[in-house]
Amino acid sequence: EPEVTQTPSHQVTQMGQEVILRCVPISNHLYFYWYRQILGQKVEFLVSFYNNEISEKSEIFDDQFSVERPDGSNFTLKIRSTKLEDSAMYFCASKGTGVNTEAFFGQGTRLTVV
Amino acid sequence: AQKITQTQPGMFVQEKEAVTLDCTYDTSDQSYGLFWYKQPSSGEMIFLIYQGSYDEQNATEGRYSLNFQKARKSANLVISASQLGDSAMYFCAMREGLIQGAQKLVFGQGTRLTINP
Numbered sequence: 001e002p003e004v005t006q007t008p009s010h011q012v013t014q015m016g017q018e019v020i021l022r023c024v025p026i027s028n029h030l031y032f033y034w035y036r037q038i039l040g041q042k043v044e045f046l047v048s049f050y051n052n053e054i055s056e057k058s059e060i061f062d063d064q065f066s067v068e069r070p071d072g073s074n075f076t077l078k079i080r081s082t083k084l085e086d087s088a089m090y091f092c093a094s095k096g097t098g099v100n101t102e103a104f105f106g107q108g109t110r111l112t113v114v
Numbered sequence: 115a116q117k118i119t120q121t122q123p124g125m126f127v128q129e130k131e132a133v134t135l136d137c138t139y140d141t142s143d144q145s146y147g148l149f150w151y152k153q154p155s156s157g158e159m160i161f162l163i164y165q166g167s168y169d170e171q172n173a174t175e176g177r178y179s180l181n182f183q184k185a186r187k188s189a190n191l192v193i194s195a196s197q198l199g200d201s202a203m204y205f206c207a208m209r210e211g212l213i214q215g216a217q218k219l220v221f222g223q224g225t226r227l228t229i230n231p
Binding site: 031033035041042043044045048056089091093095102103104105106107108110 | 149151156157158159160161164205207217218219220221222223224
């Protein structure tokens with residue numbers, strides 16, 4: 001069964017450092033997403049990407065965040081200067097074009113900023 | 115205002131019993147979709163079931179069914195014959211604007227379900 005793959009599964013970084021979280025969405029999907037889940041809290045939408053551009057972003061997704069689909073298969077989330085409060089589980093998701101299709105989530109990257 | 119409300123932070127159920135996890139939602143859209151995801155302790159998000167706003171029948175997927183009451187804006191998940199492996203966090207989510215837009219999911223706070231042997 002096709003799946004969304006995220007790497008790394010866990011990343012520890014120093015405050016102020018840049019991190020890149022990587023995702024390989026399901027190959028025939030056209031909608032890509034990043035979500036964030038702070039420990040013990042609900043899953044929050046960060047950004048959606050369609051047709052090679054951001055289609056929507058939340059207020060969380062400020063200038064320190066960026067997304068890229070550099071080669072047609074990978075989908076990356078870059079956090080430019082990490083803060084302690086960026087510590088969370090980051091989920092990548094992808095979705096096909098059908099109106100009632102579910103989003104498939106990756107297994108998540110746990111980011112710890114120290 | 116919360117778009118998705120899950121009022122049960124935790125539920126404890128005996129194995130083999132049925133369990134209902136509550137979810138209410140708030141939207142002014144006519145077209146929307148409701149989803150349930152399971153998050154075990156390992157952290158991944160597993161899709162369980164989907165209900166479209168125009169679907170007349172309640173969705174069912176194996177032991178999972180969705181009790182959709184549109185007028186009350188509720189979409190409760192029913193798990194029949196619960197198993198120990200059902201112990202997990204369960205999230206209700208809504209997608210507004212099924213035809214256009216980012217089609218992002220908005221999640222509730224979740225319900226932690228514990229199945230006791």
